[in-house]
Amino acid sequence: MASKILIVDDEELIRWSLSQDLTNSGYKTVVAADLAEAEAALETENPDVVLTDLRLGRDSGLDVLKAARRGNPELPVVIMTAFADLASAVEALREGAADYISKPLQLAGLKITLKRVLETAQFKRRLDRAHQKGVDKYNFASIVAESPSMKEALAMAKKISASPFGTVLILGESGCGKDRFARAIHYGSPRAFEPFMEISCTAIPDNLLESELFGYEKGSFTGAVGQKKGLFEIADGGTIFLNEIGHMPMALQGKILRALEDKTFKRVGGRDDITVDVRVIAATNEDLPKAVAEGRFRQDLYYRINVLTISLKPLRERKEDVLPLVDRLLTKLSAEMLKSKPRFSPETLEQFQSYKWPGNVRELRNVLERMMILDEMEFHPVAAAQPAHIARAQVAAEAPPSVKEEGSSVALPPEGLRLEDVEKDLVVQALKRSGGNQQKAAQSLGLSRDALRRRMEKFGLKEAIGALLLLILLAAGASAGDWFGGSKIAKDAFRSANEAKAKELMEKKNPHAPVKSGECSKCHADVKDPAKLTQELKPLCLSCHAARAEDMKKATVHPAFKDMDCSTCHQSHASDNAHLLNSPVKELCATCHDTKSEPIAKAHHGISVFEGDCTDCHSPHASKSLKLIVEGKEHIPFGSRSCEMCHAKTGADGKAALKKAPEETCFVCHSDFRKLDKNPVVHSPFASGDCTTCHNPHVSARGSLIRKPLSDICFGCHDETLKNNHPIARHKTSNEAKPDPRRKDKPFNCASCHNPHAERLPKLLRAEFSTLCEECHNK
DSSP, rough: OOOEEEEEEEEHHHHHHHHHHHHHTOOEEEEEEHHHHHHHHHHHHHSSSEEEEEEEEEEHHHHHHHHHHHOOOOOOOOEESOOOOHHHHHHHHHOOOSEEEEESSOHHHHHHHHHHHHHHHHHHHHHHHHHHHHHSSSSSSGGGGHHHHHHHHHHHHHHHSSOSSSSSEEEEOSSHHHHHHHHHHHHTTTTTTSSSEEEEESSSSSHHHHHHHEEEETSSTTTOEEEEEEEHHHTTEEEEETTTTGGGGGHHHHHHHHHHHSSSSSBTTTOOOOOOOEEEEEEEESOOOHHHHHHHHHHHHHHHSSEEEEEEEOOGGGGGHHHHHHHHHHHHHHHHTOOOOOOOOHHHHHHHHHHOOOTTTHHHHHHHHHHHTTOOOOOOOOOOOOOHHHHHHHHHHHHHOOOOTTTTTOOTTTOOHHHHHHHHHHHHHHHHTTTTTTHHHHHHHHHHHHHHHHHHHHHTTTHHHHHHHHHHHTTTTHHHHOOOOOOOSSOHHHHHHTTTHHHHTTSSSEOOHHHHOOGGGGGEEETTTTESSSHHHHHHHHHHHHHOOOHHHHHHHHHHHSSOGGTTTTTEEEEESGBBBBSOHHHHHHHHOEEEEEEEHTTTOOOOOOSSSSTTTBBBSEESSSSSSSEEEHHHHHTTOOOTTTTOOOOOOBEEESTTHHHTTHHHHHHGGGGGGGEEEEHHHHHTOGGGBBSSSSSEEEEBBBBBOOHHHHHHTTOTTTTHHTTTTHHHHHHHHHSSSSSSOOOOSSSGGGOOOOESSSBBBBHHHHHHHHHHHOO
């Protein structure tokens, strides 16, 4: 199909000649003489590329560019003009132009430019479609999780995907869905737009596996006629999935370990180290601790990959998932085969649920596919030899009840039990016995502290530690009456039962509002069980914080806020940090985002060392902006991403470099402020030349880009006792925060009477004191 080109030029002869020549070259053309015609053509014609003059009489080609990008941000625009100067070229490219050419036009060169621009746009569309296809096919919503174990695995996977860091190990029998989990983690992570490379360690001969993973140099072995990149190098920035890592040859495991530790490797036959930024997801159906004990798998590699572990149970142990899987697979197969979705009898569905499924989900899909092809409505299990561990499991399930085996330390009840329930109970017992000391609890269970923490997170015990300590104290015989002192706050059942703990929390620097008011029962449902809340933690928080609930509906939601509990960043009761944060903003952000990483430095124009907090520019919850930019007024250079207007080139130290302030930065645009320092009285922050003391140079939700409410900024330097001693301390307008009657759409604050920069009168007064009063009261 011929590409359509919209030609915008105010000279009719140029429009006609370009249209004729490009039509003869196989393109379709549409012409427009000005901005209005161009906007109409953009709405009705849907061009593939726009070719516009920079000067269009009273209009500008940049306006055409902006109109095109408003309707379709991916639409390429080529600017042409006889006014070939650097400033206009820079401005056009900054606004998003695909290319910039000067008149008089060379038609051969123009056709080459158009061909390249169209090919680039087409290639980008293909990449976007491929990425979207992956996201649609492999997302967390596509995973059936009705059983408790799958819900737990899915919740863990979502937490992992919220961060681009950490090696992931997925354990489970063949056919359980390890591949789907790996892809869902990739497409749900910040690495989603980068490559996802998969390799099965059992599908490639041992002598070729190393060259596939790390590549090779020319001449490194017979047949190496040229250099080849390996999967680690190709996946740079993205994810590599090492399937069946338990079967990897021992000789290669050492090189994999170095690649995981240092993100560095050498090609086969190469001398130079290659460094990549890649997340590794490994999967296996092997019992790795057993393989380590038998010498088939390196112990150090096992500890290196066993960082973030997801265990997938076989289908026979999660019966709740069978029928939802049948329904999901039938819907998919019927769409692929263009057949109507079959409806099985209750007996057949019962057979599906009672069958052991040794091949797990893969076997279930194959059975359903065969039944649909053959139009069968009854289930006939495939007769196949079963693996030994499945046979043993079935024999154990069918064996009669037995007492404790000789030499066993634990007796298995006749009705059986869930191993995870036993593990959780042991962890709780160890924490109780150690008084909440995680190090001692880990030692009593023969685990490392990190391993215990992972299990606490797995079983949802992290938030319950405080509650466990409280239960221990209560169990020791401490009564609420002996334990606590009195309070003036209205009685609350939970607070009355836990008086001392409540008092301790209330005395902290930043207590949570319900703690401060003594309304503990707003959150806690059972006076005897502090861990039992009135509802799930996140809905509970959102029920009070309506603005955060609205944030969930915005275009871009921070993954940590969307997929995790509020406790990821905030304390439930009190904190030494503002907003009940677990730690200062920078430290919190650094747990997921590496400011030294290339993607973040690139997004910040090479800056990797930041002086302020991330929340100065980015919302920690949600925003209409793709990059979570704070909603509000953007400074014009920041909004247009014209960072070079204020910043010099970033140095090797990664710190932001400013031009001479304010002469070469603020005063370039705000020239009316240059002469203010000639006034008799100049405010010291303004005299220092550092406008950022009061103003955010990037974005702010407040007028004039001020960082905080004006009174907070002023009283940061001026003694706060002025609030009570000031002549208008008891003024009705200031007490009730009414609008300023002299300044439209502005609040009554310090700037109502004082100029925050410079003035001719003492105390920076805008006018004589009596005049200021008369201005309001006369009105």
